[in-house]
Amino acid sequence: MAPKIAIAAFLHETNTFAPSKATYDDFAHGGGAGRMLRGQEIIDHMSDVNAAISGAIRYGRDAGWDLCPALACATSPSAHVTMDAFERITHETIDRIVAFGPLDGVFLDLHGAMVTEHLDDGEGEFLRRLRAAIGTEIPIVTCLDLHANVTQLMFSHADVLESYRTYPHVDMAQTGLRGARALDAMLTGARPQKAMRIAPYLSAIAWQCTADAPAKGLYERLSELAGKDRQMSFNMGFPAADFPECQMSVLAYGPDADDAADQMIAAVIAAEPAFKGRVYTPEDSVAQAMRIAATAPGKPVVICDTQDNPGAGADSNTTGMIRAMVTANASGAIGNLYDCDAALAAHQAGVGAQITVALGGQSRVDGDAPFTATFTVTHLSDGTFPAQGPYYRGKTMNMGLSACLQIDQLKIVVVSAKAQMADRSMFAQVGIDPQQEPILIVKSSNHFRADFDPISAALLTCAAPGPMAVDPALLPWTRLRNGMRMGALGPAFQNDSTKEPA
Incomplete structure (x- = not known):
């Protein structure tokens, strides 16, 4: 049977x-x-x-x-x-x-x-x-x-x-x-026998890409230890969940599970210093992108707006990068900006129309606010299209009413559903050819790389104001396990209520 x-x-x-x-x-x-x-x-x-x-x-x-x-x-x-x-x-x-x-x-x-x-x-x-x-x-x-x-x-x-x-x-x-x-x-x-080990620190998602060090080497080590006889996992954790078991972990199943888990967690602990990287301000990222784009025509520079990544819980509607691009009179495209009212206004006005709207800025994060301006509606879409890239592979996306709004040399993908910008088709659905833009700004942290790395001249990580802190040590933790380092080489969390009175 x-x-x-x-x-x-x-x-x-x-x-x-x-x-x-x-x-x-x-x-x-x-x-x-x-x-x-x-x-x-x-x-x-x-x-x-x-x-x-x-x-x-x-x-x-x-x-x-x-x-x-x-x-x-x-x-x-x-x-x-x-x-x-x-x-x-x-x-x-x-x-x-x-x-x-x-x-x-x-x-x-x-x-x-x-x-x-x-x-x-x-x-x-x-x-x-x-x-x-x-x-x-x-x-x-x-x-x-x-x-x-x-x-x-x-x-x-x-x-x-x-x-x-x-x-x-x-x-x-x-x-x-x-x-x-x-x-x-x-x-x-x-x-099977099983074992679990916990790392003593959190790592930022911006530096967890498995195509780069240190994650690349750690997963290679994981595969070696798994071999043919074991199931093994290394979970880098989601470092924005305020509870005591927010953590990176190693799991091993099969023969000598404890020994395999011990070896893997030792490698994770040794890699802690490498889980750090460079973060740009919005203004510096745009200036650097413009310099690189001038020397590498035909390949866009990609800036990831990591702190507004809807794949990490943000709402994909902050406007810091819009302001930086407009101030610098930079040419490029940004997506996705989640704003149902703006998308509806664009559809009601029609292609070629100019609309004045207060775009985005509903994050309630310090430093973020709506961007009020007059935009030209250059393209409209119902938001339904097949994804072409490796991450969303096989899915029919439904982003709701969508539009391309242009101000000066900046094109903005405005959508009515949240999903991180991780597929070139998300630009194309509103008439933007991402390979023809000198600068692309994506509200994502790493998933975009599967489809955008092959066409990009460079990748810059930017920290515009947004709800997903690029460094977990910057988050207002209250319930993390005592002693857990709040980021690679960061300070250890200590709940004041557990401290001895002076």
Whole structure:
């Protein structure tokens, strides 16, 4: 009889310092992540996209599994998931899994950095409830994002946690294949030995690209230690979740798991000084980009507006880089600027019209404000288009009403849904050829590199005012574990309430 395997997905990356929460409707509509799917819809729509659940579906088909799809949903990173959203989605997903009847295994595609209004550890609580519902005998494999803040609850209730190994995340489906292979091994064999280790510092996402040092070398070491007999993960964590288990971690499953985990965490600790890099001010980044562009025509200079990255919980609507470009009279394009009112005004006015709007600036971050000016509407779009790059591979994007607004020599992609600028098609959908622009400003931190590195002359990381601090040590932590360094070589967190009185 074919093994009966339930599959489900529930993903959210939570920035507890961000301005906007994730509601049930956000998960239902999904935005750039795609709408909520149930049952056979998951097989029909998720089989060929860059997602862990896609890899599991493909593996299961080849292995002859009886796949039982429950529910799949995700939404853009933001502040806390509302209690209503978490409880409704968790209850429905687990009820659907239980309703499948006797199962041989469960495959889950989760993120690993979900914080809700009422829970520090969304995934850990989801796994705890699932275990209570199906018992301890059924193996559970969970695939996680490389940025998961892996907790003891997650580690305890999943038999294997398997994580992405690339950032930009171009290996999500491959991770699903590895996770499904581990689940298949447990259908006829024993549960593996497992070990978990925690690093003593946080690292900034701007310096976590796995194509560069130090992450490149660390993941090469991870692959060596995993070999053919072990499952291993190095989670660089999401350094904007204010709770005690916000952390980088190493996981090992299989023979000599403890020894492998010890060797890997030693490499992570030794790499701490390398998790730092240069950050430009908006003005300096534009000046440097203009200098480079003058010597490298035909290849754009890419500036990442990392502190307004919607892939890290920001709202993609700050205006610091717009001001810097306009002040310098620089030529280029910026995207995406999330402003539904401005996009609607552009559509009502039509191509060629001039509109005066207060653009963006709703972040409530010091130093950010709306940019009020008169813009020319140069292109309109319904915001629906196929993604072409490696990160969003296979997805049909739905950015809502979209427009290109131009002021002086700057073109601005204005959209009605949040998704980080990680695909050249996101410029093209409003008539901008990114290869023809001397400067491109992307509201992203690293995922854009998968599609933009091949065409860029240089990459600059900029810290315009925004809610996702480029250095986690700058965040107003209150609940981090005592002694955790708040960034590479940064100060150690100390909760004043635990200090001895003077």
